[in-house]
Amino acid sequence: MHALKKNRPLRRIVLASAATVSGMVLLLSLKPHTSPTVATASTKSPVSSSSSGAPGTGTRTVTGDTVQTRWGPVRVRVTIKSGRLTDLTAVSYPQDNPRDQEINGYALPQLRREALAAQSAQIDTVSGATYTSDGYRRSLQSALDSAGL
């Protein structure tokens, strides 16, 4: 997958991000690792939330917008069952270097459980996290918005 990233033009990123989950996996693999100019360009790609499953019935998954953070793009996918958030995963997040991996290995599970706990405990907001969690929160919000929650 890494071999792809060097040679594919930006257009592929735009196309991939407009598609579904497989597209997002591709986006993740194409994600520029250290080039800030490409990262800025990808902010402008027409990314939109995508969802699968019929609204209002059974289980649906909804993927949020890709949100650019200083450390790289963040994107989450939520599962909604009968109008309630039942699961949440990060489909893309900064993992370019050991420090990113260390931070996100710790932060993402925490944020996932926070989002689930917040819903069950009627918590309006959370104090304590920055950067990745903001991107995560924004992507989560766009997923919830497009799910109509």
Add this chain to the structure above:
Amino acid sequence: MGTVFSFDVRGGEPRAVREALQDAVAGLHRADALFSTYREDSEVSRLARGELPVARCAPEVAEVLELAAEAERVSEGWFSTRYRGSLDPTGIVKGWSAERAARLLAAVDGVCGVSVNGGGDVQLLGAPEPQRPWRVGVADPLRPGGLAAVISTAGVDELSVATSGTAERGAHIVDPRTGRPAVTDLVAVTVVGPRLTWVDCWATAAFAMGSRAGLAWLESLPDVEGLLITAGDEVRCTGGLAARLG
């Protein structure tokens, strides 16, 4: 500011709220343009280089510098607006601008509750519903997935919650005396009080002080409570914090 703000506004006429939100967001961008030390052309960068006197800066610059001087005085120098010898009021701008945005939104007719979260620091005004206070989870820095506490606005009309810590961004708090990352036994400090402008500064200062001095100092401030978590997983609270838990 390199961070993200989220808004939760309850009540009010939708169009008026939308317009106020646009003004609030414009205010944040303006604060960024004035105060960012990452922008060479910001007023604060020009001020720091001696190219622009305070008197010719926007009025907000003098206001923030005055607030920062007050924070430095109250914290006995533990909160500082100088970084590596040059002017850097970044530490106060986020809380100040989030509080200002929250007050702007709360002034809209019919708005009963406002929550503004600026990069994990929160200003709350009013209540989300008539019989329900705002509730803010405090992320537990040592227990992935856990909340260390839940702060409630029950009984008060304004409250803010700010957390300083090393958990996610690594050591980013500098000891003003040494210019090096603060040597502290703490992993996180959460401070609760009416105004985010101050609470955000106090969290930074208490973190740099360490648990013993930080707790004693927070205890000495009126209307301010604190929750301190050490690297050894000890939780220390000021005496009045219990009244704010919910």
